Amino acid sequence: MTQPLQPPQLIDRFGRTVDYLRISITDRCDFRCVYCMAEDMTFLPRAQILTLEEIHALAQAFTELGVKKIRVTGGEPLVRKGALELLHNLGQLDGLQELVLTTNGSQLESMATALKDAGVKRINISLDTLDAAKFKAITRTGDLHQVIKGIQTAKTVGFERLKINAVILKNRNHQEVGQLVQFAVDNAIDISFIEEMPLGVVNQHNRSDAYYASDLIKADLARHFTLSASPEKTGGPSNYFAVAGSQTRVGFISPHSENFCSSCNRVRLTVEGRLLLCLGNEHSVDLKQVLRSHPNDMAVLKQTIIDAMSIKPEKHEFNIHEQPVILRYMNMTGG
Secondary structure, eight states: OOOOOOOOOEEOTTSOEEOEEEEEOOSOOSOOOTTTSOTTOOOOOGGGSOOHHHHHHHHHHHHHTTOOEEEEESSSGGGSTTHHHHHHHHHTOTTOOEEEEEEOSTTHHHHHHHHHHHTOOEEEEEOOOSOHHHHHHHHSSOOHHHHHHHHHHHHHHTOSEEEEEEEEBTTTTGGGHHHHHHHHHHTTOEEEEEEOOOOSOOSSSOHHHHBOOHHHHHHHHHTTOOEEEOOOOOSSSOEEEEETTSSOEEEEEOTTTSOOGGGOOEEEEOTTSEEESOTTSOOEEEHHHHHHHSTTOHHHHHHHHHHHGGGOOSOOOOOTTSOOSOOSOHHHHOO
């Protein structure tokens, strides 16, 4: 009896299966968050970034190679013209089980329904503070009330899950972790706390001084909430804890204090078409060049992606106490 063909898989030299692709569709954003980009950013010219058609072709190649989850990121993905149409087209890809989105929430109030209709299942919203003045200081241009209204609208629309992502910095917003969890509990959504990743040179704070470890956050939360370890995973790096008496899960993304590289199943596609094999290293392959040199040749593209797995590094080497080796900002990488 003939055995059914196994679906193709992307496997690196450490035996890790890559089935999760994060795609940055723009480096532009309507915020200027202090840990993400410079205040006077110079954005890439249009000719250097992938077209929407190229993004779709790359996503198709990855899904045909076994990728089951795609997260669309930016910059702020919803400021790119044609983003909704792209999301709809990605949602139709054979083999894709989950299309998800990371956003700053600024466009959610007007676009949540269209995102749901396009096939987006889950949304992560970046929200580091519930203090309007502090929010303005962190984002430089953002309006907290606009983001809160967007979250409320997204709740009403009914995505499978909503989650807040909060980057915690000592003496900037670490005192608010309890308030942020209470907000998540009150709204029956999830939240993940993220240790700042040292990408790009920032001048607003000293990263070593501002570092606030996940264990400190857990200790702060233990004064107000009962957390129990949860076996649930969403395919990303968060370790989740259930909040007693609620539907909320609290996640911790700890690139410094708890390296999660051994189970890494992710690669990133930057807005300029680089396949980035690790957030904390520069190992990459220029897929835009392959696309444009071999138009409509899916076989060449897929073989390039397969070959790229051999340079996926074992782990990142972040050092919060040194100037970053990685000079690209998060908005160029994909949040």
